Amino acid sequence: MNKITLIILLLVNWITIPAHSQDYNPIIPDNLADPTVMQFGDTFYLYATSDVGDLKTDLSFSGNPVVWKSKDFVNWSFEGICFQGVDWSKNRYWAPGRVILKDGRYYLFFTSEGATHVAISDHPEGPFHFANGPEKFTGKEKDSMVAEDIDGCPFVDDNGEAYLFWRLRKAARLTSDLLHQKGPSITIPTKWTSYSEGPFMIKRNGIYYYFYTLGGYGDYQYAYQISDKSPLGPFVTPVEDVILTTNLKEKIWGPGHGFAFKLNNSDDWIFAYLEYGIGGTSRQVYAARMEFNPDGTIKPILLDRHGVGPLSKNNQPEPIDLSHAIASASSIREPLTVQPRRLPNDVQLFVHLPEVLPSRIHEFVAGNAIDNSNFTEWWAAPEDSQRWWQVDLGVDTKVERCEIFFAHPTMGHACVVEKSLDGKSWQTALEEKSRVIRSPHDAGNIGIVRFLRIRIIEGTPGIWEVKLY
Secondary structure, eight states, rough: OHHHHHHHHHHHHHHHSSSOOSSSSSOOOSSSEEEEEETTEEEEEEEEEEOOOOTTTOOOOOOOOOOOSSSSSSSSSSSSSSSSSOTTTTTBBOOOOOOEETTTTEEEEEEEEEEEEEEEESSSTOOBTTTTTSSOSSSOSSTTEEESSOEEEEEEETTSEEEEEEETTTTEETTTTSSSSEEEEOOOOOOOOSOOOOEEEEEEEEEEEEEEEEEGGGOOOEEEEESSOOOOOOBBOOOSSSEEOOOOTTTBBBOOOEEEEOOTTTOOEEHHHHHHTTTTSSOEEEOOOOOOOOOOOOOOOOOOSSOOOOOOOOOSSOOOOOOOEEESSSOOOOOOEEOOOOOTTTTTOOOOSSSSSEEEOOHHHHHGSSSOSSOOOOOOOOTOSSOOOEEEEEEEEEEEEEEESSSGGGOOOBBEEESSSSSSSOOEEEESSBBEEOOOOOOOOEEEEEEEEEEESSOOOEEEEEEEE
8 A cells, every 4th residue: 555545544534533532413593303414526515403392391482594514524504594585483493304406406495384385496595485376475375385294305317207205194196396296195014003103204225214203302212214216115014123222311302303415426324303402492403423234224324412523524623712711701601400291191102201310401601601611501590681701811812713613503693892901991993883694703803802792682682502612
């Protein structure tokens, strides 16, 4: 082996199988659920339900629809709402399925008001428009509806034939324009017969894999079955057919509604899924590698906080090390002790949570915003009217820019970023007087500073992460 070949092999290994120097799960600094990840060109796009609730919030409300994107699967961002012209405070957007690229246009299947609809864009991040217009929406329009139920996820076979899979094991062929069902729908028979949602299909080496969920909440889990005949079966159930379930040791609960995708020009598969979060509509997105046995069956998927790390080389500069910085805030939200909701024993599941439920404590201290983790965040106390967060770098430091990942960013934030050398005299580095919907918010040309302070004028008073460069 010559020296050049060795260098190439080492580089490939670094890109595809990184050494875990940190925990990469959750992958996004936000509350998200029902993820679908697509790779178009050299960019990953993540479509998901935007959660903006808490322990007691049900699915009656969701955040604005956005598309997160990343070059390396580690550094994620979005800019603006991906659907314009719709009042999303009155219409829920959730459970977006696989995005289909057809004839240079991107077809997005998503759930709103109890049905699956189709939207189209010239770009994978939008803006999307309802397939049959006009640009208004009450949730009842038949023209944009492709299935009168939720969680629709399409699949296009190698021969161009398209299919749709949705809740309760339903499936149907689609017309060539992807906008309507073709022929009757069927119910796919499965080993597990209790409530099911979040279905999707992949194809590998001539085998069709149908994935469907069991249960929900902390008892969420994923099963699959395979067919070598067609996307609609007949299917065979492998011996080990449940491949995702709660990992009590790692305190990863309820791996549910997600999606598996293959990296471009490879046989490397990644499974992205929702995790329980702090309950209600406050879930988060995790990712794990999905590996196959020689016979084509799938190995049980390892759930941990390490995740998969970077999937391509990161050209973004390394942020400033803040491990010795001191964070403070105007106030701190009270800690939450969270237990996952458990389903009754008479619900048919592969495994139930134990009778004595696990728990984990979620704290909201100021230091969470500089701990390099998407699992922790700072929140101000509800009664706090000042709503500021601050970092002391310890010494005067040259800072070119500051990235701020706010809590519930799809609802928008207005903020002021201030800088200081002594913590007494402050100058404005960024002022956003009205809400801006993006993540992260970016303050540039900061200069030599020791202290940075972020005042939240509008929006949820919380920060997942602050990164300085």
